[in-house]
Amino acid sequence: MRLTRVEGVDRVFGHLELEVLEGDGEIKAFFRVTHGARFIELTVKGRPCWEVPYIASRICGACSIAHYVASMRAVEHALGLDAGEWVGDFRDAVNMIQVAQNHLVHLAFLALPDYVGVQGLSDLKSRAGRLVINSMKLNTTCLKVIKLIAGRIVNPNTLGVGGLLKRPFKGPLLKATDYLRECEALAKEVVDEALALLKIPELRDPANNCMALKPRRAYLTTGDEILTSTGLSFKPSNYEEYLEEARLEYSNSKAVVLSGAPVHVGARARYELLKDYSRDLNAPKADLSNPFSNLIIKAVEIPYCITAAREILEDLARRTTDTVVDPPRDGGDGEGVGVVEAPRGLLIHHYVVSGKRVVNANIITPTEINAKHIEASAKALAESLVSDGRPLNAGELQRKLTMLVRAYDPCLPCVVHVSVVRGRKHA
Numbered sequence: 001m002r003l004t005r006v007e008g009v010d011r012v013f014g015h016l017e018l019e020v021l022e023g024d025g026e027i028k029a030f031f032r033v034t035h036g037a038r039f040i041e042l043t044v045k046g047r048p049c050w051e052v053p054y055i056a057s058r059i060c061g062a063c064s065i066a067h068y069v070a071s072m073r074a075v076e077h078a079l080g081l082d083a084g085e086w087v088g089d090f091r092d093a094v095n096m097i098q099v100a101q102n103h104l105v106h107l108a109f110l111a112l113p114d115y116v117g118v119q120g121l122s123d124l125k126s127r128a129g130r131l132v133i134n135s136m137k138l139n140t141t142c143l144k145v146i147k148l149i150a151g152r153i154v155n156p157n158t159l160g161v162g163g164l165l166k167r168p169f170k171g172p173l174l175k176a177t178d179y180l181r182e183c184e185a186l187a188k189e190v191v192d193e194a195l196a197l198l199k200i201p202e203l204r205d206p207a208n209n210c211m212a213l214k215p216r217r218a219y220l221t222t223g224d225e226i227l228t229s230t231g232l233s234f235k236p237s238n239y240e241e242y243l244e245e246a247r248l249e250y251s252n253s254k255a256v257v258l259s260g261a262p263v264h265v266g267a268r269a270r271y272e273l274l275k276d277y278s279r280d281l282n283a284p285k286a287d288l289s290n291p292f293s294n295l296i297i298k299a300v301e302i303p304y305c306i307t308a309a310r311e312i313l314e315d316l317a318r319r320t321t322d323t324v325v326d327p328p329r330d331g332g333d334g335e336g337v338g339v340v341e342a343p344r345g346l347l348i349h350h351y352v353v354s355g356k357r358v359v360n361a362n363i364i365t366p367t368e369i370n371a372k373h374i375e376a377s378a379k380a381l382a383e384s385l386v387s388d389g390r391p392l393n394a395g396e397l398q399r400k401l402t403m404l405v406r407a408y409d410p411c412l413p414c415v416v417h418v419s420v421v422r423g424r425k426h427a
Contacts, residue, residue, distance in 0.1 A: 016412055018374075018401055020382045027386070029378035031371050031405075033253035035412040041361045049075045049353050050161045056349065056363070057155045060411055062105075064154040065098040065146070066342035067349070072161050073222070074349040075358075077237075077336030081162045086321045090168065091159060092221040093312040094150050095340060097180075099220060100187070100305035101142035102343035103267075103298045106409045107194055108135035111295055114403045115197050131193045138186050142306075145176045149313070164324050173317040180310035187303040194299055195284060200292035200407075201400055206380040207262040207373060208289055210269035213341050218308060219277040220270070220301070220341055227273045228258060236339040239348060245364065248371075253412075255371040256364055262372040265345025266408065267297035280304055291377045292407045332356075342366055344409055367410045374408055 017032040040059050044052045056071035057064040069091050076083060083091075108131065113124050125132040143153050149172060150156030158166045210229045215221040227233050234242055245254045257263065271278050272288050283300040286293040338349045345366035352360040378401055385397050 016405070016410065018378060018405055020378060020397070020401065022382075022386075027379050027382050029375040029382065030250050031255075031374045031378070033251045033371075033412050035252060037252060041363055044351075044358050044361045046357055046359070048356050049078065049351070049358050052351065052358050052361075053161065054155065054157075059363070061154045062102055063098075063342050063344070063347075063411060065095055065150065065156060066340050066347050068156060068159065069095055069222070070338040070340040070342075070347050070349040071351075072159065073338030073340065074336045074351045075161045075338070075353070077338060078334035078351055078353040079161075079332045079336070080334060083163050084321075086316065086319065087159070087163050088216075088222060089312050089316055090149075090164075092217070093309040093316070094146065094156065094159075095222075096220055096305040096309040096312075097142055097145055099341075099343045100302045100309070101139060101146070103302050103305075104135055104139055104142070104187075104190070106343075106406075107295065107299055107302070108132065108190065111403075111406045111409070112194060112197060114399075114406065115199060128193065128197065131190060131197075134186055134190050138183055138190060141179050141183050141186075145179050145309075148172050148179075149176050164321075167324050168316070168320060170317050170320050173313050173320070177310050177313045177317065180306050180313070183306050184303065184310070187306050191299045191302055195296065198295055198299070200290065200295065201381075201403065203290050203292060203377065203381055203384065203404070205264075205289045205291055205377065207264075207376040209258060209261055209263040210272055211258060211263050211265050211346055211369070212270045212273040213339055213346055215274065215277055215341075219274055219280065220305065220308070222340055224339075226339065226346070228263070229269075229273060230259065232259070236337040236348065237335075239337065239350075239364075243364065243369075245362075245368070251371070253371065254368055256369045257372055262376045263369060264291070264373040264408075265366050265369050266294055267301055267345075268294040269345060270301075270341065271297045280308070291373075291404065294407050294409075298409070344411055345369065365411070367408075367412065370408050370410065374405060374410070377404055 015034045017034055019030045021028050044055050053068050053071035057068040059067050109121050113120055116124055116127050118124050147153050151158040212227055214223045214225040214227050216223045225233055242259055244257050248255055268288055281300045281304045286296045333354050335352045340347050348364040350362040351358045381404055
């Protein structure tokens with residue numbers, strides 16, 4: 001018996017369906033990505049390795065900076081290049097601003113209408129006008145900062161493999177810090193008002209395994225060690241020993257499990273695993289065993305990222321560098337894995353380089369990792385509504401399932417690379 005089928009979930013990036021079935025006394029959930037195949041991993045094969053990050057950033061406009069940085073780090077590791085501390089800090093600052101802007105759009109414009117009882121942005125404005133206006137101002141300013149220091153709002157062009165493609169002048173860096181300083185009070189006001197409206201449903205995580213990147217310096221900076229809630233820690237280059245990618249017959253995307261079990265990544269996972277680094281987030285008390293609490297941590301990451309990025313850029317302005325590099329044109333053989341915390345969680349780019357070109361590529365995105373966890377959470381949510389003694393309200397189930405999906409903030413253009421599914425047979 002089909003309990004519900006949520007077709008075309010709105011207010012997410014891309015196209016998906018979520019189907020919940022009951023049979024033989026068991027409930028099953030299927031998270032189906034219906035977004036068309038992108039063939040990015042095939043597209044980069046044979047390309048000069050220094051061009052690949054520019055192609056990879058086109059995977060998704062919303063996440064272009066994260067893909068750009070992860071791809072550059074993978075190429076650098078394959079070629080044995082070190083971009084240096086200044087460039088590493090600069091990349092971290094740009095990525096943090098992207099995280100803040102991305103979280104803001106998701107929280108204020110995509111997720112929050114669920115909690116106010118309205119259908120979209122225009123209705124939300126009538127109920128929380130000041131929040132919507134301030135969120136728009138904040139979004140505009142974050143994009144202005146990204147364009148100022150990264151060259152473009154999406155698909156940035158100031159960074160390259162091994163270093164910088166444009167000299168980072170002190171003036172633009174300081175101007176960016178002025179913009180961010182203006183954002184700090186506004187971000188706090190937006191988040192405080194949003195948190196007051198977020199009355200999240202009760203749900204206990206049925207598979208509370210999580211994974212995040214251990215930062216080299218501070219919360220949400222790049223690093224070279226992956227941490228898990230199971231006690232495992234491993235180098236990104238060894239990810240294939242622990243993460244298993246499976247093709248799903250019912251979805252146009254792969255799914256990923258950790259040591260055979262569903263695992264989640266993203267803001268909730270970061271906050272849970274990086275307690276030594278997260279003291280500056282000022283998060284309210286939240287039940288981290290509840291998948292919906294991901295929204296709360298995403299919210300408090302917004303002002304944190306704005307302040308942290310401003311502090312990094314101020315420091316970089318004091319120690320500006322003249323290091324500008326031409327893309328490495330010499331050949332080289334190697335294999336590299338680049339990892340970064342994207343807005344939605346852990347992002348992995350893995351390349352094999354021979355001569356001047358990438359000969360093999362594998363990309364694992366946060367939504368691929370979260371796919372099986374979304375299914376487990378959807379199953380648990382349906383079970384809780386079926387077993388509470390009341391007659392099943394299909395409308396309530398569908399509404400809460402869509403809220404659950406949006407709490408993970410899936411990005412469907414990111415997850416579809418090679419697989420094309422012709423049938424709709426369930427696994």
